[in-house]
Amino acid sequence: MKKTLAIIITILFHYVSYAQLRDTALAKRITINGFCLCSTTIADLRKSNPDLKETDVEEMDLSKNCFGEDQQFLAGKGYYTNAQPGIIFQKERDSAFISKIRLTREFKGKLPDGNFIDLKKFLLKDLFKLYPQFKDKWQSRDCSEYWKFSNDTISFYVKINKNKKPQFPIDKQFYLNKPIEGVDITISCGLIRARDAGYRDARYRDTWYNDAWYHDALYHDAEKHKDGVYYLDRIRVHKSDLQKINPTDIASLDVIKDSVITKRFGSNSTAGLFFIETKNFAKSRYQKYFSSKSPEYAKLITDPGIDAAIQYILNDKVLKENFEGDLAGINDKRFKGIKILTKAELISIYGISDKDYGVVISTDLTKK
Structure with missing residues (x-):
């Protein structure tokens, strides 16, 4: 019987900073069968797992009710193999590289710190016992159906009971015995590309424009779209999606015309990047x-x-x-x-x- 290689998932349990990526340390610490996220492709996975198949994935953070999709990976689609139950691989949107792992209720094994979990039996109170730092990390987008407990690299999700009134203040005791429905492990491949391409721009130091997703949009997306590119709460959306927003819900609007865009399309071009933030996101x-x-x-x-x-x-x-x-x-x-x-x-x-x-x-x- 062919011995199945165990999947080793090494997760960095703290906030991902640019400085940590200067030597690709983060990429080396999130691996699948020895392949790095953002370096491993679907073809690589298929070589060791010939039965690799495509499957639908419920996005728990940005659901179908949300205006946009996360641009780091191909939302709603993933790949699984029977050899690795409870694990779904999701590829980067613009390449074949894997940038996200979803652990489902079928996952049973050890987390990188050695703690064993069986997601079929893993409750919110168990999460708080293993990782007390998540006790004060209650998050949820208005469009999501889940409470999210995250440190930006790993996220745990618990289903929100919409019938429970009032929603706020949160009845935390009520949710303690609710199951963890899924776990997301994500790395921004854009951070690595931005570092390698030298997109770190001193003009935007100490602002959110310094984030790599911004540079990806600036130097990659904008040159492809003469009518402009739109980001709502840092999520790429279509221009038509903006019609669904109540103007009174908008906190800020920034229009960026970088020299690269101007050179590419001319000073009178409508091309540019439109960054919109809602009040809740702000x-x-x-x-x-x-x-x-x-x-x-x-x-x-x-x-x-x-x-x-x-x-x-x-x-x-x-x-x-x-x-x-x-x-x-x-x-x-x-x-x-x-x-x-x-x-x-x-x-x-x-x-x-x-x-x-x-x-x-x-x-x-x-x-x-």
């Missing part, structure tokens, strides 16, 4: 950023619904509406400090009584 970004600056703030926003009870004050200005884009635009160059106010302090200093907390942010107004 909120998730500024919450993540401020959490990195203040443990007190990070503890405060453990419940996703708490933001409605917070009054934000930016440079002594009370923010009433349409402020999400302004807060999401704060970066290390501008940030000076953050302070949490109690309800009593909020009333005493600002005369605001309809909020439970105040978050006072100060920035350097001379820097962009």
Whole structure:
């Protein structure tokens, strides 16, 4: 009987940074049968697994109800082999390389730190026991049907009970005995390509434009589309999809015409990159950023619904509406400090009584 090679999945359990990719260390640490993600192709997998077949994949983060699809990999499609039950390989959108692994309920084996899991029996409380850091990582897009617990490299999903009212604050005790429905392991092949191509641009240092997906879009997508390329919440969408968005839900709009685009299509060309962020997406970004600056703030926003009870004050200005884009635009160059106010302090200093907390942010107004 032919002995099946075990799949070794080595996962980096922390945030993926550009610096970690300078020597392709990350790629070397996420492997399948000795082949690196973003280096292994479908053909490579088929050589060792002749029965490799295509299969549908339910995208748990960006479901069919969402406006766009993740551009890192071919969404909704994957490959499986009977020799590796519970594992689905998904290839990069624009090449044959594998950039994502989905672990299904059939997966049974060890995680890279040696912890054994059987996804048929693996509950949310088991996840929290193995990885306590995920206890405060409740995330979900408005269009998704799952709670997501993620560190950007590995994501665990639990089905949201839409019939449970109210949705917020989250009844965390209720979900503890719910099963983990799937696990995604993802690496951005664009980060490696961006590094190799030298797309690191000093003009965008300390902003989200520094992300490799932006450079992929700038130097790859835009040159192919004379009518422009559109990204909604960092997800590539068709121009027609934007008609579904309520204008009042938009936090920011940036139009980029890089010199490469201008040279390719001319200064009067409509070609360009359109980056649109919704208020919910901007909120998730500024919450993540401020959490990195203040443990007190990070503890405060453990419940996703708490933001409605917070009054934000930016440079002594009370923010009433349409402020999400302004807060999401704060970066290390501008940030000076953050302070949490109690309800009593909020009333005493600002005369605001309809909020439970105040978050006072100060920035350097001379820097962009």
